Amino acid sequence: MSDEILLPRPSGDLLRYRVPEPPSWPAPAGPARSRTVFAAAHVVADPARAHRPGAPAALDWEATLAFRQHLWSLGLGVADAMDTAQRGMGLDWATTRELITRSGAAARACGGRLACGAGTDQLTAAAPGLNEIVEAYQEQVEVVEAAGAQVILMASRALAATAAGPEDYAEVYGRLLAGTERPAVLHWLGTPFDPALEGYWGSADLDEAAALVLEIIRDNAAKVDGIKVSLLDADREIALRRALPEGIKMYTGDDFHYPELILGDDRGFSHALLGVFDPLAGHAAAALDALDRGNTAAYRAILEPTVPLARHIFTAPTRHYKTGVVLLAHLAGHQDHFTMVGGEQDSRDLVHLAEVFRLAGEAGALPDPDLATTRMRALLASRGVAG
Template sequence: MTDLVLLRADGTTASVALQEAPHFSKPAGPLTSRTAYAAAHVVPKAWAENVPGAPADIDWDATLAFRHHVWSWGLGVADAMDTAQRNMGLDARATRDLIARSAAEARSVGGAIVVGVNTDHVEDEVISLDAVIDAYTEQLHFTEDAGAGVVLMASRHLARAATSAADYERVYRAVLESASRPVILHWLGAAFDPVLAGYFGSTDSAVASETVLRIIGDNADRVSGIKMSLLDAQAEIALRARLPKSAAMFTGDDFNYVGLIEGDGATHSDALLGAFAALAPSASAAIQALDADDTARYRGVLAPTEALSRQVFAAPTFYYKTGVAFLSWLNGHQESFSMIGGLHAARSLPHLSEIVRLANASGALERPELAAARWSTLLTLNGLAS
């Protein structure tokens, strides 16, 4: 068995045994007990000018192949979300291109897809509420025309412009009136984007939840669910217990998804997770276990991955994309550990080493020998013994 070299914070190394990949099987049919979307990342051209501030130059073959990997495991793709570096390198042109290309690929294989609709094509940081409505509506219509489902993302513009809960209700009501089919709302916490602190009108999640419930209740035929990413399991459980039957809770809690997806016997969360982009085989195997009413196997497969996800999403949480791309590279889904905007430099080597350790321990290395070789090469490149 090959040894896996790990890097300590003081620069010294240690070795652990490289584990075999789990023998997971792809589903023979659709997953039924839970709806699960993996929020997918984008792969840049390694030779292009993907430096901070430059327009994204994407390797479309690798980016779309990764989405086919997700679909092959029975999961849906959530595209053009924060995992794809919205507001962190993915510019407006690249966002539109990603939505159109991914929607077309989804149609070609019958894959489920939802994509983020935001206001981020507007360059001015501060705009009026009416301008926020117009910006949302423009992206909404583009996405619907492309044939993808909609996740109405939390907007930095709205966070800056709104002065009350009523402002959020007004904007969402106007945008939802323009939707031709139900959409998923999106509540992203300040850990993921500090600009969104106090979204839905309050920094108190219980108070903000009342606004969310009014928006959903007043637009019940236009809202199919909400993705909640506050990294607060109790807040999510409290809100999902009060949702109308027509609205699903999609957990975006990359710290606590195992228990939230399993549920409490009365309610459960579906999934729309950046973590599942790095864990598609494990996520699929776990939901297949739920489909077979085997909760012990569900926990056995998925519970070990939660420590890995917590490391990937460790503070500052908005740099989690680096860990997702790193695992994609280790698992052979891209040829270079690189990201648009140069974001692959956002995490330290000891941080990445802990990702390697936890991925090895949790069965998240799909091709362990390749992962070990690539990690060893990265250590050598940085002048470290491997």
């Protein structure tokens, strides 16, 4: 049993806490059969380099790729170069391009499933024209396809700033999908994750936006594998899922309601592309194995206790969820430090991080309680709290 640790609380007092022993599950025989599941993976910063907002990203490539091997070893697909990897929050395009190339080589070497985000973040103009946006997307699509990965067409801040209405979105996505080598995944990232995407798909009315998404998918169905929806609105995701053309997958990006959305109902279910499956990879693999065997009780018993942790990691401002994800990677032993690209480790306060630690313990997401306690105590001490 691990030692007790004193954790700061919002009230200003300290909570005595001891990490319980985590559950253990047998390694899955392979990828899930009943669902297609990707964990959106974080990147590991090089702790010996400068990390501040606006500085070029510097990664520890060995640790970054080792974490992807960890995800593949559990039978999960890896979604790389997504917002979990700090796209638009410190990870510049030059480093992203290298990440995609390196991850592609690693995936080929082990037979792992890989999908990567293609966007427009290399653009520097405040409001580029539609042709420039398409060309920027195409440049990134070419890099993803050259790496042997599936394309995820990420939501574009540049397109949100430039598009005059729904017809511009239809034109851009139509042109992009016509040029992809194999079916791509669309990505609807809601404003909780990125306020700059307000009005994406040409309308701030989400019903109107959903209608356009469906129109784009129907018009390009042969080139669309599915759509990842990250709106944190389970009812809206279900409604869109039920309206999708046959054969088009719904990939849930809802880090609040994932157990119920993946399980589904008698009218369908969601596949998954989730940032929360980065720190919960073991839980995800075990739950999906139970689901494949038809044991929904075991599936629920594994995943439902993780929801309080997920909701806390993704609490507003939601875009800073990566800090909790990387903290858990450090506490679990996947990286030796708590340093992030862009200095993002400082975006959450110590009380928030202490609660991440406690909820991770309760969820069974700290595989080595002694290591996690030692590292959390060191983090507290570095910020002036005797844990």
